[in-house]
Amino acid sequence: MNTKYIDLIDQSFYFPQEEFKLEGNQLEFHDIDLMALVKEYGAPLKFSYLPKISENINRAKGWFADAIAKHNYKGSYNYCYCTKSSHFKHVLDEALKNDIHIETSSAFDIDIVNKLKENGKITEDTFVICNGFKRDQYINNIAALINGGQKNCIPIIDNYEEINLLTEGIKGDFKIGIRIASEEEPKFEFYTSRLGIGYKNIVPFYEEQIKNNDQVDLKMLHFFINTGIRDNAYYWNELNKCLKVYIRLKKICPSLDSLNIGGGFPIKNSLAFDYDYAYMVDEIINQIKITCDEAEVPVPNIFTEFGSFTVGESGGAIYEVLYQKQQNDREKWNMINSSFITTLPDTWAISKRFIMLPVNRWDEEYERVLLGGLTCDSDDYYNSEQHSNAIYLPRYKKDKPLYIGFFNTGAYQETIGGYGGLQHCLIPQPKHILIDRDENGNLTTRIFNEQQKAEQLLKILGYEYN
Template sequence: MNDQQHVVKQHDWSCADARVLYAMDKWADGFYSVNELGHVSVCPLEGQELHIDIMDVIREARSEGTSLPMLIRFQDVISSRVRRLNHKFQMAIRESGYKGTYRSIYPIKVNQLQEVVAEILEAGQEFNIGLECGSKAELLAMLPLITDETLLLCNGVKDRTMLILMLNAQQLGQQVVPIIEKYSEFEHLMSLAETRQMKPRLGVRLKLNTKGSGRWFESGGTSSKFGLTIPELVKLIRQLEDRRMAKQLELLHFHLGSQIADIQVLRSAIREITQIYADLMLRGMHIKYVDVGGGLGVNYGGDYDTPESSINYGLREYANVIVYTVKEICDERQVPMPHLLSESGRALTAHHSVLVVPVLGVHRPDSLPIADFLADAPAVVSRMAAVFRDAQSAQKSNMLLECYHDAQEIRQETEQMARLGYLSVEYIAQSDSLYWSICREVLRKLAAAELVPVPAEQMELEKQLTDMYLGDFSVFHSIIDHWAIGQVFPVMPLHRLQEKPERRGQLVDLTCDSDGKVNKYVSMSGTSDFLFLHDLRRDEPYYLGIFLVGAYQEILGDAHNLFGRVDEVHVYARAEETNGFWIEELLKGISVKEMLSQVQYFPNDLGRRMSEFIRRQINAGRIKPAEGTRILNNYTQRLGDTTYCDSYFEESS
């Protein structure tokens, strides 16, 4: 928090200061910046200096009928991420002299939306990218999309139906590989294959001794939910050897978790899996692939002690650790080098989506103008006014702290008198307004003094004087991982960044849940409890962007308070287009009637019931027929609205 204050207070403001204040170097990864207009811009194309102003996208989308909040997908960012990942592995393979190849695999559970998967497949075509699915629905969705050359790995719990689908795909010549997670799956697969007189292709996931790192550490290690133990692996291999099917085991797989925070943990797991691979190859097996699983992390900008939000390595180091470690062991054991696979999902999709959140209003402790103070105020109010004058004149930190302590004592006395009925509402309001004015004055001067160490009172005041900015969105739908696991997402204003933001704010959502707020923010020194924001201007919108929401959030989001899917805008960068982009597609979010239908409130039935109720009121003489018709029409029209507050500032009938 001190670092942020230092930036805001030390010198004249510039757009470069905004990039520093919101720690964009930590999380933007070269895709997001601030332009000379003070707007956040996107540079989606790898190696090109084409920048798209997000405010231009919002204006164009709004002109075409899109509602707020909106999710903007910069589809070219996905392509850039796919190319960047594959190029890093190609470089590592070339520089190390590795004798195998690399293929990236996209696990669709990260974001199953068709347009996301299609963009990844198109971008990854030159790299022969593969897919991974983990459920029956995902498998059925992917089978028609893959070519004969696309590798489709099938993880997760597999029932008879799924195993039959996989065998059918293999009969059709598709590169579908079931990854055995439980020994019983192997038995069922072999039984079904035997009835077809097939030799099925398969892989196995192993429970390594190496545990994962970060929040999802239990995905690795011997106590993980999925995977075969080493004794089970040996048992499976013996079965294959007895059936003369040793060549059918094509793949060894492990998974350390969704976000690997520590590169050394990955290195340890790769050494372990490669030693197992070498043993099996020396035994006479013909394993083609070593799959290092998911977990390529994304730096959301948080502290290193919050591993769900930060990592201690970059993409190049990630690729080098995998390639060089496998090569080293294969050279030592004198076995062929396998083809390498990694299941990167978060790293491919997180950066491409931005949630645009309009601010609907601000709540802060109210202060009455000094002129409103009554001359005949009780002594307790007069004493508070005297402390306020002292705070205005005080310059030394010890004097400021004394004013704050005095104000706290007087406030306690005021509260006690109010409970006993000795103070009127007017005097309570005066005392409370003076108290907050004292707090603001003390904090302003303490922050300017840049004291080291920071007084505890200053940190207490920073927390007390944080405004609540009401955003038109739902934490539980759009960034559920923030509520569920404390995931930090970068949040910042999308415009007005040429101005110094001097309000301390927390972003709260529309839901009636006290947890519906963003209470951790990316800062230069790690994370902060507040975000520097601008004062709202009358009749002028104020937009915040929540970044890196392209992985998991849309699929995991729930419908708390029946807030559902927001409008989507799909954007492609094109230098020849006005403002450097074109909107390929606009997708409307879920309507009120669609959301109600999901919880068994059907619009036709609701309309009928409301019509009958209004008719009874007309018959009872409470309203006139024309007024009843107007009210009914308004009700039925609202059923087609967005679930969010797009018309918050508009007069509604």
């Protein structure tokens, strides 16, 4: 009988995989010796493998270049990174090595844009797509950016008052886009997105507020699907409705020349993950071209806003199993030395699943377990993998430490978890390691942030003032 953990993986998946392989009985991720990382920096720890960001950007660029060439598509392609997925400087620095553009969501994002300009990371020609509901400070910051010469800053109109507010603050002509309020999937608790302007109202809105406004050029229609780009009837139906609006607008608005197909690609969340990215890109380009050709209107330039796809697969977290609690005759709880609520909040907030694998002891017997965090909250647990309703790990042994890794966690977890701030039950934020490669391809590591100390939390709480 095959009872080793490696046997379980071998009979369940194709393994090794592109980013995962074994060296002896220990797991490597993109050729990173994870146990060596633990020995040097300890656990719990979080890490960011920066080269994966550039790799994914260039994969997407390649898919779109191939589809555009295949279909003789006359529009251009522009890759934008959604800063809300991860605002960290090391992420933006890596992403912007690859001739891309950025999408913002709030007022402080524009302060980041200004810093990037100061440091020469972006230029006045870089597209800055400004999404989100715009309060006064966001409007003011966008106006200042455009007045300062950022000619390709395009605020995406989200409500009926924003054009007037922008016109008051911006000197001279400027470009805008309009966000479509798409209809949500049937599983949602509401029918239409709160963001953007409804399909039926977009053309009247253009006629009333944009057509005769000499200061404003409508350049972009922004189409966003909350569930991302997926090969299902819902996505293709919404894309088709979007294209109908684009065609109606294009026929009365010559300046309109771009379509932003927001909503990102999925990222790998299981060893069984299967998604044909190249096919989806090819079919999107094909559908847009067919629809525009039939209507005899020029095809739009294509913009995408990939956040999780850009940065998600670069991140990981490693924990040590501290102890096992047998709570009844069936449930074994492996207690980790951190908290899921604080370090991987999406697992708690929206039941998101990441790839979870042991880092060591792959050649030993396995058992079914539940994973528990250190907080005293009943929701601080992780109990199933994406491909099954259970977790299997090498058998707990008090004298043989077990380390587990969560992978592709690089998007949203830090900002949702309140990076650098208070954590639930005052569980400290783990050490954060940046991993890169030098000009010879050798791995380099450095500490981005140490594990939080009590003094930092006490100061936030008002117990210390110096």
